[in-house]
Structure formats: C-alpha cells, structure tokens
Amino acid sequence: MKKSSIIGLVVIAIAVAVIISTSGNASSYVTFDEAKTMAVNGRTNSIHVVGELKKNSFGQIVGLTPSSDRLSVEFTLVDDNLKEQVVFLNQPMPTDLLKSEKVVVIGGYKNDRFIADKVLLKCPSKYEETTL
Numbered sequence: 427m428k429k430s431s432i433i434g435l436v437v438i439a440i441a442v443a444v445i446i447s448t449s450g451n452a453s454s455y456v457t458f459d460e461a462k463t464m465a466v467n468g469r470t471n472s473i474h475v476v477g478e479l480k481k482n483s484f485g486q487i488v489g490l491t492p493s494s495d496r497l498s499v500e501f502t503l504v505d506d507n508l509k510e511q512v513v514f515l516n517q518p519m520p521t522d523l524l525k526s527e528k529v530v531v532i533g534g535y536k537n538d539r540f541i542a543d544k545v546l547l548k549c550p551s552k553y554e555e556t557t558l
C-alpha cells in the first residue's frame with residue numbers, strides 16, 4: 427500500500443471514531459414528564475428540557491429565587507406541555523435570563539427535583555425585521 431493510502435485510512439478511522447463517540451451525547455428536547463420517565467429508567471443527567479420562565483397575567487416573571495449569596499438560583503420553567511417545574515441551578519443567575527424568550531435546561535432529576543447543570547438562553551433577536 428502507498429503511504430498516502432495508509433494516511434487516508436487512518437484519517438477516516440479517526441473521523442468515524444469521533445462521530446461515534448459524540449453521537450452518544452446527542453440529545454433532543456423533552457418535556458418534564460418525559461424527563462421524569464427517563465430518570466425513573468436510570469438516566470439522571472444530560473436531559474434537555476426547553477421551556478419559558480413562568481409569568482403572571484401582567485407578563486412579569488414569577489418564581490425566580492436567587493440564593494442569599496447569589497451563587498445559585500431557583501426558577502420555575504413551563505415546558506411545551508404547560509407543566510411547571512422548579513429548576514435549581516447551582517451557579518449564579520445567567521445574565522440575560524430575565525430577557526430570554528426560551529430557556530433550555532440541561533440536567534436531570536434528583537429526588538423529584540430538576541437540577542440543571544447548564545442553562546442555554548434564546549434571547550430576543552436584535553435583528554428582527556421592523557417597519558419604518
């Protein structure tokens with residue numbers, strides 16, 4: 427075999443190994459009910475739930491409670507099935523959490539409580555079309 431053929435096969439083998447190793451971390455968005463079922467079946471982390479912060483009839487966010495030292499925060503998230511769930515994040519409140527349109531929490535259930543390891547925010551776009 428030529429040297430270039432061997433190098434090509436090695437590159438392809440490495441690419442296949444990377445794809446296979448990262449495909450195990452792929453996750454789709456689920457509701458809190460589905461996340462709870464997954465937790466009961468043994469999957470306790472890396473569950474992605476998408477939702478919106480709970481708001482009152484005036485559009486004000488409710489259920490947001492930072493800790494006294496501001497190093498953690500609890501907030502109420504409403505998923506696509508309109509189920510409310512208190513989410514605990516053991517990190518300071520993300521800067522744009524209050525401005526976000528959608529929130530993705532990545533984590534899992536522990537003792538009937540959703541513990542988020544990471545929070546992803548979808549903020550309103552400043553590039554939306556406006557009328558002049």
